[in-house]
Amino acid sequence: MKADPRGVLTGTHFIDGDHACCEGALAAGARFAAGYPITPSTEVVERFASRVPTVGGTFIQMEDELAASITLQGAVWGGAKAFTVTSGPGFSLMMEHIGYAAMTETPCVFVDVQRGGPSTGLPTLPAQADMMQARWGSHGDYEIIALCPNSPQECFDLTIKAFNLAEEFRVPVMFMMDEVVGHMTEKVVIPAADEIEVVPRRHTHKNAEEYLPYGTNGDMVPEIAHAGEGYKFHVTGLTHDERGYPNMTPATQDQLVRRLQNKIRAAADRIAMFEEENLEDADVVVVSYGITSRVAQRAIEMARDKGWRVGKLRLITAWPFPDKKIRELAGKVKAFVVPELNLGQMVREVERAAAGQAKTIAVAHAGGGVHKPEEILRTIVEASQ
């Protein structure tokens, strides 16, 4: 379905990533946001607060992130496409509700504009140290999808993708920005509404008697109904059966939790998005995401100028992790070089997927700034020898 033109600010803009993310949400059809101020994410909802009364929707600043992260879910069940925006400390507070969204299969988007941590850390400076938390932060077994934009343009485009994936899989999607991508100002082209594909809510067409809130037709994603439509359904965070009723037995647990996981894993190939360059003859592949990929780009160019055979793999979806791609490459390359603004998070996934078939070398950075291209280049050269 095409985007609703009321939310699409068609034109060429010179805006930062935070602002572009807000426009992406509006273009995707988001008409509800609940937020709480936290640097460096606040501008996303500030813009939403200013835009949405002229588009037709609601923003509410809640009293804390615990509230924001569940208020948006109430709005989803009331019929809206909804999201919230935060950074590290707020992301930590939202974890219980991310789990609730995963368990109740509430389609929604959580934007984390990552900053230095742990704890209060570096509120105004970048890091990429919430990547594992995005995947494992809530308790229990569940799967999420996480996207990593590396430019304001991608903050626009991929936010739409995030909402689309959320609706398709009825899952909370983590939008993992970082402070630099959020605060860098670049050209952002917003196309006409009819050029934007938007995935509609998987609303059931069954009547109230036939409808099973968590029944699936073999594709593992149930159809949804909203409050007020006469379905009289029940939603609970307790382990539940197809009727949505609590059913706290190992058998139901096994069935439910495996389905929550498999609905994403089975589609991992379809979900995976990455950008690749020069992989065919590469000795070394640089695996990066977010702002670090911009620096890595330069380092790769510098290495190639010197004659090193270096390929680029930029992760656009960080989760589910593209195991298959790494495994394929691992058989053909000497090493993966993984620069990140953390002390080693996604590199562990690369290493796991490589399964010893290629070396995996991290280029760590504690956060607070970005790598210098030379730092990454140095490791590329070492790895190539």
Place this chain on the structure above:
Amino acid sequence: MSDASVLNPVEPFLRTERIPHIWCPGCGIGTTVNCFARALIESKVDLQSLALVSGIGCTGRVAGYVKLDSFHTTHGRAIPFATGLKLANPKLNVMVYSGDGDLSAIGGNHLIHAARRNIDLKVICVNNLIYAMTGGQTAPTTPGHAITSTNPYGVFEPAFNLPHLVEAAGAVYVARWTTFHVRQLARSMQEAFQKKGFSFIEVISPCPTLYQRRNKMGDGLDTMKYYKEKSKVRHGAPTSELDLSMNGEIIVGKFVDRDRPDYQSMMRTQFVESLGERFVEQAEMVCS
């Protein structure tokens, strides 16, 4: 016998396939649900537009037993979830049905802000003075000197006076009844359902298995008799005078019934004033 089940006004509101419920003999939560059902019928609320949100705890299980669009959410967060529902679909009549621990301890912050904002929610707080589901721990409402599992030598903290708290925060309708006062409770619920803004009804209820048992206060029936004997109806009493104690008087009644613009009216007014023609009314959210 099947005749009776058809006649009983509460029956159409129950997910009968899940009855009998998990609440203990003598627990008052089921009693409040009877009053709720009758209030729904009397107030002529459009049943299709009803949504019920609860938190975690014994009272939180109400959501699972009522045949309405019902949401069993996380501990303490029924009110913000309900806020999201209401804002996304203003046509919904959103009720919050939860317990004293859920609403005033972990959920306390959300309680006061929703009251402050006067969000159009009807909150039924079943107050059994304890955290029942988890085995009888102290709640912010547990009266002094009571024995609980986390205060085995007696509670020494002052307890919350919930009507006072929510009145101060801004609620437009505040009442307290006990599970003995079934008719008055149903009537209060009905009044709240017909009123716009943040309504809060506290229902004092027995927890015979934990609170009453540990404090050697008898069973549910003994507690109901205590409510009958020691309650005093004082409509309009100042909420500051409504403190509860272990064996003392229980003041019940309707204490606050005032008019304040609700959150959504205020929001709309502000936008119309500031934006004039640029303001776009929120369209029907239902996206399909």
Place this chain on the structure above:
Amino acid sequence: MVERCKACGFCVEFCPTKVLALSSAFNSRGYHPPHVVHPEKCSGCDLCGMYCPDFAIYGSKAAAGGEQ
């Protein structure tokens, strides 16, 4: 709905005309459900129905007065 009853005693106690008493019978859960002792005294006020926390009883002025 005899099977729902948990013999809490509310209906027996609060019936204004003392129509009910706990029986010596058992339901399948081992509780003594109430039975109608004075059907002629039932006014159909349905306080029993309102009090019952287990949704096990409802009073109406139908045929025999109280119904369980």
